[in-house]
Amino acid sequence: MRLNLLSKILIWVFINILVLGVVLYFIFNLQFRFSPNSPLIGAAEERLEIIAALISSESAEKTRAERDEVVKRYSDKYGVEFTVFANSGEQLAGKPIKLPEKIKNSLGRKFRPPPGMPDRKNLPRPPPGQQIRIESTSNPSFYWAISRIPIREKGLSRPIASAVVAYSDSITGNGLFYDPKPWIGTILIILGISFIIWFPFVRGLNKSVSALTSATGQIADENFSVRVDEKRSDEIGRLGKSINHLAERLSGFVHGQKRFLGDISHELNSPLARMNWALSILESRVKQEDQRYIDDVREEIQLMSKLVDELLSYSKAGIKGSKIRMENVDIEDVVDEIVGREKLFQGEIKVKIEDGIKIRANRKLFSRALSNVVSNAIRYAGEDGEINILAEEEYGLVKIKVTDSGDGVPEKELSRIFDPLYRVEKDRARQTGGTGLGLAIVKTCVEACEGKVSARNLYPKGFEVSFTMKSADAYQANPIAELKDI
Numbered sequence: 001m002r003l004n005l006l007s008k009i010l011i012w013v014f015i016n017i018l019v020l021g022v023v024l025y026f027i028f029n030l031q032f033r034f035s036p037n038s039p040l041i042g043a044a045e046e047r048l049e050i051i052a053a054l055i056s057s058e059s060a061e062k063t064r065a066e067r068d069e070v071v072k073r074y075s076d077k078y079g080v081e082f083t084v085f086a087n088s089g090e091q092l093a094g095k096p097i098k099l100p101e102k103i104k105n106s107l108g109r110k111f112r113p114p115p116g117m118p119d120r121k122n123l124p125r126p127p128p129g130q131q132i133r134i135e136s137t138s139n140p141s142f143y144w145a146i147s148r149i150p151i152r153e154k155g156l157s158r159p160i161a162s163a164v165v166a167y168s169d170s171i172t173g174n175g176l177f178y179d180p181k182p183w184i185g186t187i188l189i190i191l192g193i194s195f196i197i198w199f200p201f202v203r204g205l206n207k208s209v210s211a212l213t214s215a216t217g218q219i220a221d222e223n224f225s226v227r228v229d230e231k232r233s234d235e236i237g238r239l240g241k242s243i244n245h246l247a248e249r250l251s252g253f254v255h256g257q258k259r260f261l262g263d264i265s266h267e268l269n270s271p272l273a274r275m276n277w278a279l280s281i282l283e284s285r286v287k288q289e290d291q292r293y294i295d296d297v298r299e300e301i302q303l304m305s306k307l308v309d310e311l312l313s314y315s316k317a318g319i320k321g322s323k324i325r326m327e328n329v330d331i332e333d334v335v336d337e338i339v340g341r342e343k344l345f346q347g348e349i350k351v352k353i354e355d356g357i358k359i360r361a362n363r364k365l366f367s368r369a370l371s372n373v374v375s376n377a378i379r380y381a382g383e384d385g386e387i388n389i390l391a392e393e394e395y396g397l398v399k400i401k402v403t404d405s406g407d408g409v410p411e412k413e414l415s416r417i418f419d420p421l422y423r424v425e426k427d428r429a430r431q432t433g434g435t436g437l438g439l440a441i442v443k444t445c446v447e448a449c450e451g452k453v454s455a456r457n458l459y460p461k462g463f464e465v466s467f468t469m470k471s472a473d474a475y476q477a478n479p480i481a482e483l484k485d486i
Contacts, residue, residue, distance in 0.1 A: 008201070008234060016197045020190055047176060052147035052164040055084065059093060060152040067093035067151075079174040080166050084151060087161045092151055099165070100137045103144050107163055134177065142167045145177055208236045215243055222447065224251030268308045275301055307437075324448050328358045328472040329366055331391050331400065338371050339389075345378050353391040358472035359398050361449035366469075369445035369453075372438045373402045373465045380406035380463065396474030400467040408457040417455060418443040439465075 051074060059067045071082045071094040083094030087107050091097070099107075133146040145166045150159035172178045211228050218226040224247045228240040279301065283294050332353050339349050359366070377387045385405045392399055409417060416422050420440040439455075442465070446453045451469040458464055 012198065012201050016194055019193060019197060023189065023193060024186075048145050048147050048164075048166070051078070051082075051166075051176075052149045055082065055093075055164055056149035056151060056162075059084065061154045064093065068095075078176050080168045080176050083165045083167075084149075084162055085165050086151075087163065092160070092162060094165075097167075100140070102137055103135055103146070103165065106133055106135055106144075106146055107165075136171075142169055143171050143173060143177060145173065205236070208232060208240070212236070212239060212243060215247070219243070219247050219250065221452075222254065224248070224254065268304075272301060272305050272308065276305075324362050324365070326360055326362055326449070329361045329363045331357050331359060331398070334363070334367050334370060335389055335391075338367065338374050341371075342374065342378060347378070347385045347387060349374075349387045349389065351389045353389070354393060357391055357393050357398055359449075359451075359469040360472050360474075361451065361469055365445040365448055369442040369449075369467070370400070370402070372442045376438055376465075377402055377404035377406070377463070380404060393471050393473075396471055398467075398469045398471045400469065401464055402466075403458060403462055403464040405462050407461065408463040409455070411457065414455060414457070418453070 055070060055074060058070045062070070067084065071084060075082045075094075081095060081097075083097060084092040085099065085107055086092055089099070089104050089107060135144040135146065136142070137144065147164045147166075149162055149164055151162040152159045166173065166176070168174065168177065175181075208229070215226045215228045226247060227244050230237055230240045230244065232240065276298075279294065279298055283291075286294060332351075335351055335353065339351065342349065374387070374389070378385075387405075388401070388403045390399075390401045390403075418439050420437055422440075443453050446467055446469075449469065451467055453465065453467055455463070455465045
């Protein structure tokens with residue numbers, strides 16, 4: 001049966017309530033079975049009644065001093081002040097205290113049985129719990145418990161209608177007035193059962209959503225081989241199927257596009273070569289005053305050739321139809337080679353590379369990527385700008401950073417600078433530089449080497465492009481580990 005996510009949540013809520021109801025039923029059933037005065041419904045009243053009865057029994061026909069000693073013993077035992085007052089307001093035992101008017105008035109109140117209960121004159125005493133009164137006062141700030149008892153004095157034929165008055169500054173009366181432990185235990189049981197019921201469902205839901213989030217992130221990074229589990233029959237399962245279908249379609253589109261670009265670029269090389277050959281013949285036959293037209297045509301052909309070469313490089317780096325040969329590449333050797341080719345740059349290129357750092361990559365692709373980044377940095381840093389190349393290893397990863405002192409890239413453009421044929425300069429004038437494929441080639445080359453590339457602006461001025469590559473040492477220790485696992 002196929003159920004949507006809302007139905008599953010509602011079913012889980014119903015199961016939770018049902019299980020809790022059954023558990024609470026058994027708890028209360030057991031409590032009533034063992035005692036009519038269950039700790040969950042009347043423990044405090046029962047304790048106070050018992051203590052009041054004991055004080056009444058032990059105080060029978062005693063002097064005031066002896067009654068004070070009895071009351072003091074119970075006060076010390078329970079951490080609550082006990083006193084005995086006659087209904088008239090006269091104190092019969094305990095530490096002297098002036099009762100608040102509210103409590104004094106409560107002493108004179110008569111017990112009124114609830115509807116349906118026999119009249120008081122036919123009962124020996126009020127039923128358990130009905131002779132207890134709990135009060136609170138603000139001046140002084142105390143909590144009071146009043147339990148009616150008879151006090152027998154020597155020489156009197158009838159007992160004095162009295163009450164044990166216990167008071168404390170704590171609402172629980174050190175557990176005598178109110179014992180929260182049974183309720184805390186019940187709440188913990190309810191929370192525990194709810195956790196046991198909901199945890200597998202929430203954990204499965206979170207696991208599925210996390211897998212979908214990770215998959216979409218990898219697809220955005222052009223890893224179209226990622227797939228998610230399609231076993232669920234709800235909306236998340238259908239979303240997983242859609243994501244897998246999307247990844248498959250995008251993989252076909254992107255690789256088809258790159259293959260198409262590669263084929264077109266390859267086909268364009270032949271006519272461009274013939275145009276160059278024809279232009280060299282034409283150059284020897286035109287007059288001197290017409291030579292400038294030949295130069296203009298030659299410049300256009302050179303720009304077209306450069307664009308075709310860039311397209312060919314981009315398509316070759318991005319198409320993973322054949323296995324790319326990986327090797328241990330010495331970063332310092334590659335950097336020295338690239339810096340050596342930039343002899344015309346009048347600024348300073350600072351290189352700081354830890355000794356012996358090697359990465360696991362394809363040397364040709366890595367060199368092409370780093371060369372493009374350095375060329376970009378030289379172009380935008382200016383003639384006197386400073387360029388820094390830094391490489392360091394940490395936790396099995398090698399970070400390679402190229403920074404310049406140029407103006408950087410507008411923040412809103414950062415997420416698109418690695419897109420093919422995208423340029424910050426919208427006019428695409430030849431004076432502003434490249435074809436818009438330089439950083440796209442960098443990205444495809446680095447990812448073909450199982451690395452990652454990112455860019456950010458530096459403040460107050462500058463721009464940084466960084467590679468994250470797997471170190472050769474980490475690869476030898478764990479050849480099958482992915483970059484994210486290191």
